[in-house]
Amino acid sequence: MLSDAIVTLSCPDQPGIVATVAAALAQRGGDIRVSQQFGDDQTGQFFMRVHVQVPAALTLADLRAHLEPVADAFGMTWAVTDSAERPxxxxxxxxxxxxxxxxxxxxxxxxxxxxxxxxxxxxxxxxxxxxxxxxxxxxxxxxxxxxxxxxxxxxxxxxxxxxxxxxxxxxxxxxxxxxxxxxxxxxxxxxxxxxxxxxxxxxxxxxxxxxxxxxxxxxxxxxxxxxxxxxxxxxxxxxxxxxxxxxxxxxxxxxxxxxxxxxxxxxxxxxxxxxxxxxxxxx
CATH class of the missing domain: 3.40.50.170 (Formyl transferase, N-terminal domain)
Incomplete structure (x- = not known):
């Protein structure tokens, strides 16, 4: 059962990334606990890590499918993982x-x-x-x-x-x-x-x-x-x-x-x- 997820992403920096990701997570009942981001002026790349609590009924597959259009729109390299997963x-x-x-x-x-x-x-x-x-x-x-x-x-x-x-x-x-x-x-x-x-x-x-x-x-x-x-x-x-x-x-x-x-x-x-x-x- 998924309760907390980690969303990581990088992409070319542009306005609206944080707002769009936060809105997409909120649409599925996500409650952002920690959000960290950095835009590199030298490389033009944007990086973000979000720790989000999600409803117990939501699966990783569901969350990934919901975020995929956002990732595609911004050209993201991204991942969604269970925070409890031990690699x-x-x-x-x-x-x-x-x-x-x-x-x-x-x-x-x-x-x-x-x-x-x-x-x-x-x-x-x-x-x-x-x-x-x-x-x-x-x-x-x-x-x-x-x-x-x-x-x-x-x-x-x-x-x-x-x-x-x-x-x-x-x-x-x-x-x-x-x-x-x-x-x-x-x-x-x-x-x-x-x-x-x-x-x-x-x-x-x-x-x-x-x-x-x-x-x-x-x-x-x-x-x-x-x-x-x-x-x-x-x-x-x-x-x-x-x-x-x-x-x-x-x-x-x-x-x-x-x-x-x-x-x-x-x-x-x-x-x-x-x-x-x-x-x-x-x-």
Whole structure:
């Protein structure tokens, strides 16, 4: 039974969008609880997220059918979802388990509004951790010779588990253009630096060599351009000269966990809109 729905949309900006959407929802007995919108003067795009209460007898299909003429008239990219829906996610990690463990813990407490359906790793290292949470663990080794086969297996798991989003929780393999295309807008990575600084491998070593006073982490959508996808969330922490590369990494792990958790939650709650190389986020 539907009681609350989330309406998300983007389209070329023009007068009357908010009024028309609000009127259409009111026609079906919708009571808007939260409405957030943003018009980007640079791109000419308009973005909107509406949390609306609807009569219990109204189905998602009914609401979508009612809004479809409005969406067509404004040329919208849009979606209507049940606010209680928890999207299925697949987590990927290599040997370091701090981000993976943090997401699993937050999910187990109910803070993270997703369903974790599977874990994929190119190593066996994290299996004991994952099995404590009762989540299926799939060891998919990656070598230069087996990379294409491994990615085929990944995409099979995405399909068989009806996965909405894949999270790279310190998965230390570069994904191919094939995977980026198949999961466009549904593949999130945590990079252990405050991008665009120190992209690529070894960011804590790079940060130490440069003597930075702040280190950070960046959660972003993955594209074919390494570490250059639209940024969802970032944060930093102050450090000092006495910390070596390993100590910087230890400090950075907490920031990585927090940044990735916020990004996954906002994505799951349909708060993130891709706006070219940037994002719009309604917190």
């Amino acid at each position: 299925a996610v697949l987590l990927m990690a290599s040997r370091e388990g701090h981000c993976l463990n943090d997401l699993l813990y937050r999910w187990s407490t109910g803070w993270l509004p997703v369903e974790i359906t599977a874990i994929v790793s190119n190593h066996e290292t994290l299996r004991p951790l994952v099995e404590r949470y009762g989540v299926p663990y799939h060891h998919v080794p990656v070598t230069p010779e087996s990379r294409e086969q491994a990615e085929t297996r990944l995409l099979e798991l995405v399909d068989s588990n009806a996965v909405d989003t894949v999270i790279l929780a310190r998965y230390m393999q570069i994904v191919s253009e094939r995977v980026c295309s198949a999961l466009a807008g549904r593949l999130i990575n945590i990079h252990h630096s405050f991008l665009p600084g120190f992209s690529g491998a070894g960011p804590y070593r790079q940060a130490h060599e440069r003597g930075v006073k702040l280190i950070g982490a960046t959660a972003h959508y993955v594209t074919v351009d390494l570490d250059e996808g639209p940024i969802i969330e970032q944060d930093t922490v102050r450090v000092e000269h006495s910390l070596g590369p390993q100590e910087l990494a230890a400090v950075g792990r907490d920031v990585e966990c927090q940044v990735l958790a916020r990004a996954v939650r906002w994505h799951a709650e349909r708060r993130v809109f891709v706006n070219g190389p940037r994002t719009v986020i309604f917190r």
